[in-house]
Amino acid sequence: DVKVTQSSRYLVKRTGEKVFLECVQDMDHENMFWYRQDPGLGLRLIYFSYDVKMKEKGDIPEGYSVSREKKERFSLILESASTNQTSMYLCASSSTGTSNEKLFFGSGTQLSVL
Amino acid sequence: EDKVVQSPLSLVVHEGDTVTLNCSYEVTNFRSLLWYKQEKKAPTFLFMLTSSGIEKKSGRLSSILDKKELFSILNITATQTGDSAVYLCAVVAGNNRKLIWGLGTSLAVNP
Numbered sequence: 537d538v539k540v541t542q543s544s545r546y547l548v549k550r551t552g553e554k555v556f557l558e559c560v561q562d563m564d565h566e567n568m569f570w571y572r573q574d575p576g577l578g579l580r581l582i583y584f585s586y587d588v589k590m591k592e593k594g595d596i597p598e599g600y601s602v603s604r605e606k607k608e609r610f611s612l613i614l615e616s617a618s619t620n621q622t623s624m625y626l627c628a629s630s631s632t633g634t635s636n637e638k639l640f641f642g643s644g645t646q647l648s649v650l
Numbered sequence: 651e652d653k654v655v656q657s658p659l660s661l662v663v664h665e666g667d668t669v670t671l672n673c674s675y676e677v678t679n680f681r682s683l684l685w686y687k688q689e690k691k692a693p694t695f696l697f698m699l700t701s702s703g704i705e706k707k708s709g710r711l712s713s714i715l716d717k718k719e720l721f722s723i724l725n726i727t728a729t730q731t732g733d734s735a736v737y738l739c740a741v742v743a744g745n746n747r748k749l750i751w752g753l754g755t756s757l758a759v760n761p
Contacts, residue, residue: 578751578753624691641694644691
């Protein structure tokens with residue numbers, strides 16, 4: 537069965553800390569995505585990657601960076617966490633091809649920055 | 651600006667009712683429309699629609715796309731408490747196949 541795994545379900549960090557959110561997929565997908573989801577704002581794309589070592593900015597990349605050293609792993613980094621980064625973070629992956637729009641999501645990480 | 655609007659924002663029904671969720675869109679270079687169900691945390695894929703008038707069906711759920719009027723509906727018949735979730739609609743558009751998400755419809759099915 538298809539699986540996207542996010543390392544933590546809940547995370548509490550302090551303002552200014554460096555935060556790593558990890559995502560691993562076992563489907564050999566080329567494409568990986570990081571979203572944040574906030575009430576009233578829906579899903580917003582932070583960064584995405586179409587291949588190893590490649591990254592593209594999404595709609596709200598400020599305050600975030602990403603790393604994709606291996607095909608199966610896509611990490612989201614908050615260099616210096618701030619309270620406005622408190623959110624639900626969702627990782628997703630998809631394959632390249634005619635149905636590449638079909639995203640498979642991880643279970644999400646609820647991050648609280650205090 | 652590309653946009654996807656879902657209605658209603660929330661809905662409360664009783665078990666056994668039939669519900670219709672709406673998703674309208676205004677995008678440049680439409681590619682496809684996707685429906686997802688989000689319970690607790692992870693959205694799970696329901697349907698992908700690319701052609702008008704062709705109904706997609708899975709059990710009690712069905713969906714159809716109207717590319718002339720720019721909307722899709724998701725129908726759930728004989729609702730169950732397990733159908734309680736947020737239903738998300740997304741449209742794939744543009745040469746870069748970007749996903750534009752609606753805000754979702756929160757459905758609560760009461761016993």
